Amino acid sequence: MSNKEHDVSRRQFLNYTLMGVGGFMAATMVAPMARFAIDPLLQKKEGTEMIYVMDVKDITTEPQNKKFTVKKVDGWHKFDEQNIAYIFKKKNGDILALSPTCTHLGCTVAWNDDPAHPNQFHCPCHGGRYTKTGINIPGTPPPAPLGVYKTQVKDGKLYLGEVQSRGGA
């Protein structure tokens, strides 16, 4: 039989089989390593647990600075994260728990500490200000309202979860 009777020459056939087998072997080697490397993308996100912060009966209409601890797991590193929430009751009685992280560049804002602008959240870094409900005041640096903690009330106790962003404006 001559090569002319075949569509694939002997050289091509050997090329294809060798490249195919070689490619398969290389893939079995590299695939586990690739999956290993991209694992952070595919790790299931665990919902953060709700943490008890204070009793509902102690919540007033004035924002109170409350510290609470969240147990965090970062790979092999387990640590306690200290979080702060400003907690108060809105006029309609809803509980609002604001994150004090400024949406401008991430400094920590404080409640009512700027005599020139009473009853506002004030950021010491660049003078960003927010209303009591955490809405950024136009003309100050922050581009978005303060984040809000997910809240849950059970048996008269307030539990806080993740911070949810309220988008940019």
Added chain:
Amino acid sequence: MLQKLYDWVDERLDITPLWRDVADHEVPEHVNPAYHFSAFVYCFGGLTFFTIVIQILSGMFLTMYYVPDINNAWDSVYYLQNQVAYGVIVRGMHHWGASVTIVMVFLHTLRVFFTGAYKKPRELNWIVGVLLFFVILGLGFTGYLLPWDMKALFATKVGLDIAASFPFIGDWIKVLLQGSDIVGAQTLARFFAIHVFFLPAALLGLLAAHFLMIRRQGISGPL
């Protein structure tokens, strides 16, 4: 498609001679297992290189998770093995591959020895091969400490005591390797640096010399 891309680059850079020089070389009949099956003994050098490639690749990926610190090393290994997808496979490749590499080096050395391939004019390549053997043993020794478990700790203590038994300068060698007066934080950092930077650099340099020499001198003749 690929051919067009290749042609486009080749037209500009004339890359064909580059890989032709590497790829085109005589493979004598006496080393080709297709003619004489017993010629498979000539594969051990290539297999050693293959396992070294696996070691380098799997090692690169392991360092994405591994931390060379006494407080975190063991936990990071435990995490990458048990929590990261295919961690047990990637670590397993590196763990078992290390032993396979040494076995392959040994078989390759036996083949070269019993076929007399080390004789003139190939003495220099034999010397480089022996240096490669020492570098690979060093990689095995330094890598053994990195998981930072009890086996790693005591194996390293034994190894360093052997180093310390060297006449006259033994104690200096031990302190130099240990980086401290105990096997501890500084030893781990030092062994990590040696394992992932110094010895691999030496390994690649020596491998390049090894391959250049075999290409220049050709494969030794049949028995």
